[in-house]
Amino acid sequence: MSERGHYARQMFAFTDDHGWKLLAVLAFVGVVLPFVGLEEGIDMTILVELFLFAILALSWDLIGGQTGYPSFGQMAFFGVGAFTTAILVKDVGVAFPVAFAVAGLLTMLTAGVVGAATLRLRGGYFAIATLGVLLSAQQITRNLEITGGASGKILLDVPSDTVFYWTFLGLLIAEIAVVYYLQSTRFGYVLNAIRDDEGKLTAMGVNTTYYKTAAWMISALFTGLAGGSYSLFNTFVDPNVGYNLAWNVxxxxxxxxGGSGTVAGPVLGAFGLHFAVVKIETWFTGWQLVVLGAVVIVTVIAFPQGIVGELRERASSMEYYKHGGQAASESPGGDDGGTDTDANGEHATDGGESL
Amino acid sequence: MADSNRRSFLKLAGTTGAIALAGCSQQGDNGDGGSGDGATTASSGDSGPQTITLGGTMSLSGDNADLGKLYKQAYELTIQRINDAGGVEGGDGNTYELEMVLRDDETDASKSKRTYQELIDSEGIDYLLGPYSSTVTLPASAVAAKNQKPMVEGGGASPEIFMQDNKWIFGLLPTADKYALSSVDMAKAQSPSAETAALLAEDDTFSQSTAKGVRAYMDNQGVDLVVDESFPSGTSDLSTNLGKVRDSDADILLLAAHQKHAIVMAKQLESQKVNVDMAMATVGSLNQSFKDETGANGDYVYGPSSWAINADFEDPVYGSTSDFASAIESEYGNTPDYHSAAGESVILTYMKAFEQVDELTPTKVRNAIRDIEFTSAYGNIAFDEKGVIDKEMLVYQWQPENGKQIVWPEAVQQSAPVYPMPDWSER
Structure with missing residues (x-):
């Protein structure tokens, strides 16, 4: 039994100690790739999509996983960003970097307004309200002339795919850095505490609305910036692409x-699932949705807390055995920090930065 | 429990690793093959015929799978017939067999770019088959242009596709703005002549183009538009909009949408007791699957088609239009419609172009397609400077006794239209 979780523990000990270095190495690898043979084509397209989904998953997790507010409307921000750059670049003739910045600002503003109304709700009510925001945004876009209505916008005069590779890579690295940094700050702790017991936190005098809204706006900012880049990368955006309901799920x-409430989990989950999607679409043409559904079901059964969450639980169990083992948990007044690991293993190392 | 968890983790990790490795090695292999010059045409060396692989995506699952199936059937059968007859006699003196790689895009425009790029880079495809629907065709055609590979398509009809100064795309369908015009002509020529119309349009690129075209045309023809509504693609309920049509007492109803909504319209016209002189749906109302789904409610419904199944065009592979129709019917058990015929001609366009070039390169094949002129089961094939075929729409109607009949224009009419459609109280 003492071997249990040994490797997982070692891995997490390493990532916890060297998180920033690890991120720097991964960023370096990403930056170097185009200089050592990565050309525009399918490999770059797939990498861009991997980065894109990692950004989306991590954005969702900041509000849904870290803060415990399960948003079903994140794609609304993606759409706002997507149409902002599309309109500014195509119709106004603004350069992409300027349009990109405006898209980010506008999505943050939108999130501030939407958040003021929806973040008062909790649980299922919040989920339904945010879904409503997404569906309304899609419908409003369909009816507006400026967004091209239902026909959308064709965007052929756009920067090269390499520009978008840099953009999505930069966005992902920046977002990982922000979320990773926040985890070790008071801000990050408050978000986790909101998830675990918001009532208690409010009773302690913490202004949870401020923290929730800030997390929501950061999450929306990255989602909006990703959308702002994606519409041009895809050369076409319409309400179905901009407010893609499938991506929302x-x-x-x-x-x-991948493991909600962690930094590495959503990123690895996005990489793994999207890579699986790409391969399954090639191998099981026409049956991809069935096969993909089966893969998701198997993964959920095998890793009920997500892959990173499950591994962290193993690592925590190892820690737990080292500090007294089973006997402690069996005593009536046992250390509740130890018993907590089963339910919330991924939070057992509270106090330290964790990937 | 813990051990079994660990075992299942190891098993899963092993399987995932194996899949990933297989994926990488497959990609590597294909990538190597694709990186050669004209990889599509390179093939099995000295012995046996060389092959040309055509590739594209199609709506093989999702809302448009019934229509996607028609293209797939036509592609496969035509390629099989060409190969059985000895292959394509290339203009370069070689004989080629045709192969095809067809992926499923689920009619999702966000999958288009990656899938076409994958076909070009990993599968080494030089000659692209277009997808179904305008929204998927738009990004796909941009990939074709960027990679300088010709794309011939029979499934994207929005005029926007051909307004981008893209020299690599060729379309075999009349553009969407023309889809509903002949139906208006027909209704105007009947007695009593149509004076008011209701237009219900789906919220998508194609249907909005159709609506725009027919709106302008009706204005020109003096038909008064009394209902003009759009509805979201995802809806399965048109009852509110059909209620407006009933209340407006419009003479004719034009539904600019795809098959799913054509079926909903046929069913809800009955349940809402909406009586109009003509109800037409722009896409999907002429398939057998539409009639199977709607039963008697589908009777008298009209639909446009770019193809007359009773026409007598010579076809280089099947012999004639009727031979093509019977070949599809005997092989797959369903009647072909214009999607099938357009799909067949996508393959034939490439075949004819391969026969005309002295060297098989994407640019030379593209140039040959620009100047191509031949007849197929679909009709006369030639493209204008934008890359679109010049065709007008015919109008069909489901008639209880005769089945699907061409009713307009009168020159090719199989039966006179049953106009006005009988009221629901009389059926």
Whole structure:
């Protein structure tokens, strides 16, 4: 039994100690790739999509996983960003970087307004309200002339795919850095505490609305910036692409499969699931949705807390055995920090930064 | 429990690793093959015929799968017939067999870019088959242009596709703005002549183009538009909009949408007791699957088609239009419609172009397609400077006794239209 979780523990000990270095190495690898043979084509397209989904999953997780507010409307921000750059670049003639910045600002503003109304709700009510926001945004976009109505916008005069590779890579690295940093700050602790017991936190005098809204706006900012880049990358955006309802669910599945409430989980979940999607579409043409459903079901059964969550639980169990083992948990007044690991293993290392 | 968890984790990790490795190695293999010059045409060396692989995506699952199936059937059968007859006699003196790689895009425009890029880079495809629906075709055609590969398509009809100065795309359907015009002509020529119309349009690129075209045309023809509504693609309920049509007492109803909504319209016209002189749906109302789904409610419904199944065009592979129709029917058990015929001609366009070029390169094949002129089961094939075929729509109607009949224009009419459609109280 003492071997249990040994490797997982070692891995987490390493990532916890060297998180920033690890991120720097991964960023370096990403930056170097185009200089050592990665050309525009299918490999770059798939990488861009992997980065994109990782951004979306991590954005969702900041509000859905870290803060415990399960948003079903994240794609509304993606759409706002997507149409903002599409309109500014195509119709106004603004350069992409400027349009990109405006898209980010506008999505944050939108999130502030939407958050003021929806973040008062909790649980299922919040989920339904945010879904409503997404569906309304899609419908409003369909009816507006400026967004191209239902026909959308064709965007052929756009930067090269390499520009978008840099953009999505930069966005992902920046977002990982922000979320990773926040985890070790008071801000991050408050978000986790909101998830675990918001009532208690309010009773302690913490202004949870401020924290929730800030987390929601950061989450929306990255989602909006991703959308702002994606519409031009895809050369076409219409209300179905901009407010893609399938992606709205996929990003949540990615975060949950990878390990909600962690930094590495949503990123790995996005990489893993999207890579599986790409391969399954090639191998099981026409049956991809069935096979993909089976893969998701198997993963959820095998890793009920997500892959990173499950591994962290193993690591925590190892820690737990080292500090007294089973006897402690069997004593009536046992250390509740130890017993907590079963239910919330991924939070057992509270106090330390964790990937 | 813990051990079994660990075992299942190891098993899963092993399987995932194996799949990933297989994926990488497959990609590597294909990538190597694709990186050669003209990989599509390179093939099995000295012995046996060389092959040309055509590739594209199609709506093989999702709302448009019934229509996607028609293209797939036509592609497969035509390629099989060409190969059985000895292959394509290339203009370069070689004989080629045709192969095809067809992926499923689920009619999702966000899958288009990656899938076409994958076909070009990993599968080494040089000659692209277009997808179904305008929204998927738009990003796909951009990939074709960027990679300088010709794309011939029979499934995207929005005029926007051909307004982008894209020299690599060729469309075999009349553009969407023309889809509903002949139906208006027909209704105007009947007695009593149509004076008011209701237009219900789905919220998508194609249907909005159709609506725009027919709106302008009706204005020109003096038909008064008394209901003009759009509805979301995802809806399965048109009852509110059909209620407005009933209340407006419009003479004719034009539904600019796809098959799912054509079926909903036929069913809800009955349940809402909406009586109009003509009810037509732009897409999907002429398939056998539409009639199977709607039963007697589908009777008298009209639909446009770019293809007359009773026409007598010579076809280089099947012999004639009727031979093509019977070949599809005997092979797959369903009647072909214009999607099938357009799909067949996508393959034939490539075949004819391969026969005309002295060297098989994407640019030369593209140039040959620009100047191509031939007849097929679909009709006369030639493209204008934008890359679109010049065709007008015919109008069909489901008639209880005769089945699906061409009713307009009169020159090719199989039966006179049953106009006005009988009221629901008389059926």
């Amino acid at each position: 996929e990003m949540i599945a990615m975060a949950l499969l």
